[in-house]
Amino acid sequence: MEINFENEDIREFILCGKADSRPYSKWRSNRQLRQDLDKVMRILSVVDNCSELQAYKALHYEQLKYDRSGQSSIRLGFKTKFRLIFTELNDGIVINIIEISEHYGDK
Numbered sequence: 001m002e003i004n005f006e007n008e009d010i011r012e013f014i015l016c017g018k019a020d021s022r023p024y025s026k027w028r029s030n031r032q033l034r035q036d037l038d039k040v041m042r043i044l045s046v047v048d049n050c051s052e053l054q055a056y057k058a059l060h061y062e063q064l065k066y067d068r069s070g071q072s073s074i075r076l077g078f079k080t081k082f083r084l085i086f087t088e089l090n091d092g093i094v095i096n097i098i099e100i101s102e103h104y105g106d107k
Helices: 009-018 031-046 052-056
Strands: 002-005 072-075 083-091 094-102
Touching: 002 009, 002 031, 009 094, 031 083, 031 094
Parallel strands: 002 094
Antiparallel strands: 072 083, 083 094
16 A cells, blocks of 8 residues: 655654654654554555455544545554544555544543
């Protein structure tokens, strides 16, 4: 699967662990988030398309509704409040990562 990024901030945080802007700058020191994110990125790099993500039950892959219609998400970690939000292109062969979100606004 081809992975693109919505902006440079999310790309730097995911690939390098660096971020100058919020909320990513406050999550830089979250070791568990970084480990979970690395695992998810490895999975994304080996699957051919988004439909294959359904085989990874812990990710809870879903296509979102309502105000996030047209976007999809997967969890970052087994028991985490964070999720990776992305759009799917070319029948899920290409994704565009939009953001990391605290699911349902959990704090």
